[in-house]
Each structure stands twice: as C-alpha cells, then as structure tokens.
Amino acid sequence: MRVRILTLVLLAGMGYLIWNLYHIQVISGEEYSSRMISQSTTSVLLPPARGVIVDRNGVALADNKASIDIDLYLNVLVGNYLKSKKGKRPLTLVPGSSTRKMTDVAKIVDDTTRDAVQALGFDMGNVTSRDILRHYDQKPNVPLRIARNLDFATLSRIAEHNVNVPGLEETARPVRNYDYGAFAAHILGNVGKVEDVPTDASYVPDVIGKDGIEKSMDEYLQGVPGAKILRKNSVGYIMGVDAIKEPLSGGTVYLSIDARIQMIAEQEMRSVGRGACVVMDPTNGDILAMVSVPNFDPNTYSSELGRMVNDATHPLFNRAIGGYPVGSEFKVVTAMAAMKNPQAKFGPNTTINSPAAVWMAGRWWKDWDNNPGEGDITLKTALQWSTNTFFYQLGVRTGIKSIQDMAALCGMGRKLLVDEDGNEIIRGEVPGVIPGPDYFEAENKKKLEAWKNWNKANPKAKKPYPALERWSDGHTANTSIGQGFVKISPLQLATTMSAIANGGTVYYPRLVLHVSDIPDSVEGDEKEYPVRKLADLGVTAEQLNAVRQGLRAVVAEGTGRKAGISDFQVAGKTGTAQFWTVINGVRSKDYKTWFNGYGPFDKPRYVVTILVEGGTSGGGTCGPIASRIFKRLAELEKGTSMDMPYLSSAVGNFLGVKADVIDASSADDTPAATPETPSAAPEFSQPSLPAGGDNRGKPNDMQRRTRGR
Template structure:
C-alpha cells in the first residue's frame, strides 16, 4: 500500500468507481428520468408557444376577419357621388323656362402620367444626390411642371389662355388623385372641335361633358324661378339618410332661391354612386357603378310666358334704368292660377351657374342699392293705398251702410280732428260709382268711419290679410293687418280713417292684393294661389307619368258681417 500511496494512487478509488457502475446498472430507469426532465420542460414550453400562436391566428382569421376586411376596403376603394340629371321647368303651354345644357371641360387623368412625373423628376435631379426632404420637394415640382406644361399646350390648342394654379393642383393630387381633374372648363363647341382634332397627343387629357343649368329666356320670371349655386359637400344628416358617405363628389349645383330652391328635392332627383379601386399610391385601378341614379322630375307651372313677358315689359317701360321698383301679379280669378309674377328691378339667373365675382354679387345685395334679388311681388310690404277701398266698398254694400245711389258731398278734403286729409278727387257730389271711379278719399273715409274698425278687420280677415298665401314660403311675408283685439284698445278714429284708404297700420304684398281682387271678381271665392300645375316623372321603362297638382283650392268665401 505504501507503494500505491507514494505514487499518489488511492487504492479505494477503484472500489468506489466499481460500486458506482454497479449501482447504475442496477437502476437504469430512475437515472433516465432524472436526465429527461429538462427535455420534458422544453417540450412543454414549445407546446405552449404553439397553442398561443394557433390561438392568435384563429383570432385574426376568424374573429377579426370582418374588421380587417372592412379596413382593407376602406383603404382600397373610394366612393364617388354622381349627380342625377336635373328636372326641367315648363310653363303652362310646355314652353321651356329652365333646362340643362352640356358644359364642356378638358380633364387630366393623373394616373396616366406617373411615368412622365418620374422622367421630369430625373431630368430636374440630374446626377445629384439629394437629401430626403429636398427629393420630396423636387417630386412635387416635377409633377406640377409636367401637368402645367401640358395644360399650357392644351390652352394654346383651343385658343383659351389658362394657367394651372399650383395650390389647386396639389390639393387635388393629395386628396383625389384617383379622379380626373378639370383643367380647362366651359369650352365652346369650336374649342371642343379644335381639341378633338389636335389634343390626342396630350397623354392623359380627355374631354368631359357635365351638365349646366340654363335659363333660355334670361331674366324672364327670374324671381319666380330662382337660381342655382354650387352644391356643398353632403352633410352628415344627408349621409345618414343615404346610408353612405362619399370620398369624392362630382361637381353639382343646387337651387338656392325661388322654385329651384323650394323644390330642390323633386328637381334634383337622387344621386348615383360608383366605387373606384385604388392601389397603394391612391391611383385608380378600375371603377364600378353600383348605385344607379334617379333623374329629377320635370316641373310644369301655371305661368303663361306671353303674359309674363307683357308684365315685365310694362315694368321695364316704367323703369328704363332699373332704378325704380315695382311688381305685377296676374291671377286667373276663376281658379287661383298665377299667370304672371314680375318684380323690378330683376336679374339674369344664368350668371349664378358659373363663377360669380364679388364685384358683381355685392352690389346686388347692398341695402342701399336697388336689390334686384328681392322679390317685391311676394316679399315686399306696402301700404295698399286706394286698392283697399275695394274692401271698404264691399263691406259697406254688404252691410247696407252704403247706398250706391246716395250722393255724398266732398269738400276736396276730409276734416279729422283739427287736420285735413286731402282728397285728390276734388270737391263735389259723389255716389258710389263716381267715388270709386275718382278714388275719393273723403267718400271712403266717411263710410269707413260708419262701418267701424271691427267690421273692416272682419272683411280683411275673410281674405286672410296678414297671413302668407303659401305660394313661395321661403320668400313670402304675410305683411301686417290689425286684429280685433288691436282695434279695441288704443285705436283712434284717425287710425280708422287711414285704414279706410289703405294707409296707416296695414302692410300687404302685391300677391295678397291679387288674391283680394280675384275674390271680388269671381263673386266672393278666395282661392289659394297656385303656381305648380304638376310634375312629370320618367319611369325606368322610358314612359312618363304626369301628376297634376289640385286646381282651384278654396281657402274661404266673402260673406256679409
């Protein structure tokens, strides 16, 4: 043993090793389990990762499919509003008062110029290495120069000087590059012909025809017809009604005044829509129309063009410089149809369908000016003057206060509590016929005082003075007429005297006076005035259907108090 120890060998080590081998050989399963525990934990970890990954894929593909599908569509499609053809307006004899004419424009499709944009960019850049931001600015310059030069070339071809406004171009590029951009608008037929002959070399340029409202008779019946202005974007309320929103809306006009505004929904019809598939650069790939449009209805009026012209000629004769003001209303006393409604001064509604400079529009609404847009036939409030003597005469005859044969002596004025109300009929004896013919103030004041204010008010109420007629609600006033409560408190004989000759505390419209005189002329029937004779709708099969408006609607009848 000393020999083993001297060599550094432990004699018991071999015995220990042999013992370990013997132990290992006796318990093989126990030792394998101890070494496989790490592998088992690794397998469990991998299995958990697989379960989590599979669950995530299931959630994305199944649960969130609709969400991501909708997101994909929003990113890939653009919805465009397509205006419907606007309904036409005719008079009672089917003569055109408002129609639509083609508006010719030159447009450019930016998606067809992408290679040109790149070529111009490289020409401008040359061999220089530009910082990122400078490169972006140069790309903007390249796009604008490309299109601007082509627009200039197109303007030379058609002989219409024009320049591309950079801010408008960039706005269209960044917001609506998937749509064609109008660059030259309002072409004449000659300009269109020149472009069709020589413009084919302009890549991405094309002709486009849109609709424009036209009033063939100019200012004829302008206050009645109204005018159009560019349509604003669809409001949230409209979008909710249509159950859709639009990314782009083709240019359209809407009625802002007169019948064009009052019947906007009927005349404008229902717009259509199309979807444009765009790529990741927001350029168009393809398009599909999926919501058909519905044309507007045609409007037929009771207006007689010849009578309307005669009324406007009369106002023009009295008002050659368009400075004096007046109105004429002609009604069919047998049914209330309005045959003419004229107001002076007037305007041409055609100027509103194009660009309207502020220098032209501001004088039209200047309160110190002649206000040509103001409809004096329905919105003007005036003392009726001598025409109101008709009501005093009617009330006096019906109540037997006036005997048409009895003569009244007038002094050329009427004395009223220390003052005199002049009588242009002069002094003399007047029976009813002569007093009416001469329009004697003294005669009608005398009998108006005998009637008393309450009786006068009662007859005024029978023709609905102080109330709107409903002809043009958006541009009509009811004026002012005293009530019975008013004349019972704080009312003086002088007020009755003034009222008897259409002065003082009374304001009426020319339309109201037309209703009054029609009622007297037809024997006492008060009609609702009517301007709409009916509507014509176009059916999908091409047939037309006419829907007449009720004729001769009775509002009331004159009766003795």
C-alpha cells in the same frame, strides 16, 4: 441517420406550413377575400342632373346645359411621363412641407401639356403649379379641372387638332341654365354651392337651390345620385369598374306661370325703374305671370351678386310679394265691408253726400286737392272718381272691425304663397298689415318694451315716455282709403281682384301646379298642388255687381281710362299711395302707384295688378302698362305668335322720385296731396305716412274739374 432525422423534421415543418395555409386559404379564404374587397373598392358618387322647372305648358324655364371642361388626370400623365423617361422622375418638396418630397407633377404637367394647351389656345387660368402639386399630393386619382365652360371656338379647335395627350380629357358637366335670362328670376330663384356641409353627409350635391322655387322645391329637383364601385390598388390607382348605378335626375316642377304671359309682363314692366306685376287667372288663382323689376339674370347671379347687393333699387327683392301702401286700391275692400255689415246701412244705391271736405274726428278731411265736391253719389260714382270724402264717411260708418274682417277674407295680412302645411313656396313673402286697435296695442306694447329696455340699459339718462297711440275714427277713415299703416302686397291685391272678378270666391294664389315623379325611381315623389279656396267674400251678387260696375266705370270713363283696350272690356281700380322715402339722405317723394283690374269684364280671364314705384299716378303711370298687357293678352288669345327673347337684367332707377318740395309749381304732376291736413290736428297722432286723398292722372283731373264745375 442524422440526414433522416433532418428529413423528418423538414417534412414536419412543411406539413405545418401547408396546414396553416389550408386554414388561411381554404377555411378562412372567404373572410380574407371580403376583407380584401372592402379595402380595395371605392365608390364614386355620380351626381344626378337637376330637375327641370317648366311653365304650365311644359316650356322649360330652368334646365341644364352641358359645360365642357378640361380635366387633367394627373396619375395618367405621371405614369406616361415616367414610361417615356424610363422611370426618371423629377422630385420637388410637398407644398407646405420642408422635408417631404413628391413627384414634381407641375413640371410633368408643364412638359406634357404645354404644346397642347398652346395649340388649343385656352387659358390654364389660375391653376398654379402649387395647385397642381397640392392636388396630386392630396387626391391623385381625382381629375384636376384646369378649364371650365369652354367656348365654342376652343371646342372646335380641340376637335380639329385632335390633341392626343393621354390624361388630358374634356368632360361634359351639367350646369344650371335659365333659358330666358332675367325672366321670372324672383320666382325661379337661383342655385349655388353648398355652404354648410354637414360633417356626416354621405353625398353633397354640386349645387343646391338658394332661393325661389329652386330652394323650396330643392328636394324634388335634386334627384338621386348614382354610384360607381371602382376597384383600386393600394396607391389609389383605379383598375376597373365593378358596378355602376346610374343617377336619377330630379323631378320636373310645373309652374302655373305661362311663359308667354310672363314674357309680356316682363317686357312691359321694363319701362319702369321699380315695380311689380301679377297676372292671375281669377277662376282658380293660378299665377300666370309674376314680375318684379329691377331683376337679375340667375345665370350670372354669382358674378353680379356684389353689384346687386349694393344697388339701392334692390334687384334681389321680390316686389310682387312685398308690403306696400296701396292707396285707393283698398276702397273696394271698404265698400264690400260696408255692404256686408248691416249696421253700415249701405247698399248699392245708397247715396252719401261727398263734399270737398268733411269734418270728422275733430278736423277737416279733404278730398283730393281743389276738388269742389261731388254731392250725393252712389258707390259706382265714388269708385269711378275715387272720391275720398265718400270713403272716409263710409269707413267710419262701417267700423274698422268689419273692414279688417273683409281684408282678412281677401287674403290680406297673411302669407298666401304657402302649401297646405304652411311651407312657403317662395321665400320672403310679406304678410302685410291691416291696421286696427289690435295693431296699435301690439305696437304700443313694443314701444313700451323698448323704452323700458332703454332705461334699463341707460340708468342715468332718462328717455321720455313713448307716445302711445290709440285707435280713433281718424285712423279708420285713413285706413278706408288705404293710407296710413296699411301694407298689402301686389299678390294680395291680385287675389282680391280675382275674387271680385269670379263672383266672390277667394282662392289661394297657386304658383306650383305639380311636381312630377323622378323618372325611374321606385318611390314616387309626385306631388299635386290643388286649387285651394281661401274664403268666400260673403257679399251678395247684387252687392258685388255694384263694385264691379264701379270698377268698370273707372276704366270706361273714370280715373283708369288709360287701361282700357278695344278688344274687350276692362274693369279695374287705380291707386296712388303717397309715400316719402329717404334716398341719398334726401327725403324724397316716392309714390306707389297702382292699377288693379281684370278683363274681359263679362267673362274675366285675367287679373292684372301693377305696382310702379316712383310713378305719377295710378291711372297715368300704371294704366297704359295695364292697357298694353291686356292688349297683348288679347292678341295672344287670337293666336298671334310671339318672340321669346333672352332677357338681360332689368336695371332699376329712381326716375319719378323727387326731392320733397311741396309747392304749387309741381302741382300739375302731383296728385292730390294734402299733407297739411292731418298734421293740422294735434290730437290726432300722425301716421308714419301722411294721409292723402285720391289721385288721378292729370288729364282726369282736368276733366274732373271741368265736370265738377
């Protein structure tokens, strides 16, 4: 009887258990399964390959190469070690803990890989046993990279020896590669590690663009990460792959650059210590080459960063878009402004008497030194010989407002490398300055503000009222020849010259042609950067022709003769801006010398703008460089093939910079400098840069003198 009761109770209990199980396993089984899956899978992001940057013909300038790394799968190593040692595991303390114990992975790594590592002869580098322990403690299922970017010798040894240590594996990882080294470095920029990782970021790429196109086009270059859904158990051991979504590599950025022309410009500009060169297609504003020296090799950017930051020649600075005094290069703007302004009563054939010096705004304004004077000359001659007295008078006749307007039409005083929405294509472009009354007003306001703030901060000490400046004809005259406060970038000069060459249309310089779609992505990321017109110069063909004839005369028989070549006719303008800079505490002469020209004269295809810092004169220093570039461009058009070597970093220097000695002995090398002239006028506020006359290479000076006499 009692046994039967017990049996019934037992049956009831079993029924209860089965009923419960039915609920859990059959009715709620799905829910528990999904809970199980959600906690037993992990997704691993697969980084995409970074998009490629190519030139206008599809030549890769920045792509990816495989870096072979050695990874240690610590969990595999430990598992095999324990198997071979029948489960006996060495123990050690967790780094940083005095009580918590863990498997002594460092010992296991040492025991299992020592022979292999020695046989292969690669260095474990700075991976310490502490690193290994910490890594295993924190992320046991993430492989530990013990060697990266193995050289070929090690790789072939690995292939030969066929090291069979399970858990020691070589992995190919894409790294950014700049095919030609220090080539278009300021355009391409560089990539680097992500520094400020947003805390909510679901995906952090290996590298992001830090500068240049790499930075501005980063969103297109990044690509779309893929993912692997991995099944793991409670201790994180990966047991299989559930699903995989391949990453989509980034889009291709097509630059307007022509790699061959860029290589020509890079190679020719290496001869100078500091400088920049822009080669532009005048028909549409495409930048064919843009060089700034000294430069850097983006491949070794991070290792050389320390040196570059301390380099006084600033290799990281992109001189092609920096602001400089342009000297006589500005004269074409003055000339066009004068012809456009009817009040100036100036035409292609108008003559202006240009003596050795003119009296204006209360002082004498000299032409370049010892110049006996030109007499009544037209624009063509004035450009040809870069006659300062001509342009002083012309500038005052035209008025600063017209000059400023024309400069603005030419793209000066504004950033040009921007897309339709105003986003910079390359970081760090200097808008530049075309001074005028408005500029002085703003400057004065700043000075007063600073003075007030200083007085507020130092109530006891009194600072004298700041010297405020007022615009005068003297300033206008100075601006007319590109001296004084004028700041213009090589790129802006190239843009101006392109407009003159193509008949008066100012185009935005174009650096990026288009960005291609990310392959296989559903949503198109394609973007076109069309040719964009900035302005029309608004001068007649006849007027423009006068300027062009003048520019042709410069190269044919004027100051820029050295820029000429035999293949086609080159036109252009030389310039030498007098500039003093403080180098190592010594005020030193550091002239900015220029050549800005185009060719062929009748059917312009190339605009070449060259800046050399610390040069002697525009014609003497930049002319030969321009000539070589034009020559090689002509050869290129004829189909001459050219080498594309890997370039090392161009190192900067201060050759050509001289401590400030203005004496007769250096007069031979020194272009016409007239520092005493402006300073002799007390009522005339001294510009930050001494006003100066034009300048020519020594041979031209000689010829000029002869001719003048």
